[in-house]
Amino acid sequence: ESLGDIVYIDLPExxxxxxxxxxxxxxxSTKATASVISPVTGSVVEVNEELSDAPEILNEDPYGKGxxxxxxxxxxxxxxDLMDASDYEKYLEEEVKLK
Numbered sequence: 254e255s256l257g258d259i260v261y262i263d264l265p266e267x268x269x270x271x272x273x274x275x276x277x278x279x280x281x282s283t284k285a286t287a288s289v290i291s292p293v294t295g296s297v298v299e300v301n302e303e304l305s306d307a308p309e310i311l312n313e314d315p316y317g318k319g320x321x322x323x324x325x326x327x328x329x330x331x332x333x334d335l336m337d338a339s340d341y342e343k344y345l346e347e348e349v350k351l352k
Contacts, residue, residue, distance in 0.1 A: 255284075256280070256282035256283075256284055256285055256287055257282045257283040257284040257285075258282055258283045258309065258312055259280050259281070259282045259308045259309060259311045259312050260281055260282060260283060260308060260309075261280065261281040261308055262278065262279070262280045262281070262304050262305075262308045262311065262321070263278050263279045263280075264278060264300050264301070264302070264304060264305060264321070264322070265277055265278045265297045265300060265321075265322050266297065266300075267297055267298070267299075267300060268296055268297060268298070269296065269297045270295075270296050271291040271293075271294065271295060271296070271297065271324060272291065272294050273291060273292065273293050273294045273330065273331065274290060274291070275290065275291055276288040276289070276290060276291070277289050277290060277291040277297075277321070277322065277324075278321065278322075280308070280311065289321060291324065292324075292335060293324055293326045293327075293330055293332060293335070294326070294327045294330040294331075295324040295325050295326045295327045295330060296324065296325050296327070297322050297323070297324055297325075298323050298324070298325045299322060299323035300321070300322050300323075301318075301319075301320050301321055301322065303318070304319070304321065316338070
């Protein structure tokens with residue numbers, strides 16, 4: 254919401270290696286350009302090509318059709334800090350105070 258309407262996404266390439274907590278890709282909105290940070294170390298195995306022609310899907314359905322990429326987690330990669338939707342909502346309520 255803070256970015257405004259998303260107008261462009263630079264989708265990651267298939268089979269691209271990514272490190273946890275580093276930039277996976279960038280999105281451009283009417284207000285700013287923002288990095289999308291990879292949550293895990295691994296390899297991009299699937300990309301949502303639909304976003305190339307319709308980046309607004311990221312605004313309209315971010316938790317459904319607005320997925321960006323599927324990352325195959327590298328064996329042995331640390332996944333202890335990952336959150337499911339419920340834990341993330343609690344995090345936002347407690348730490349960010351968005352609600």
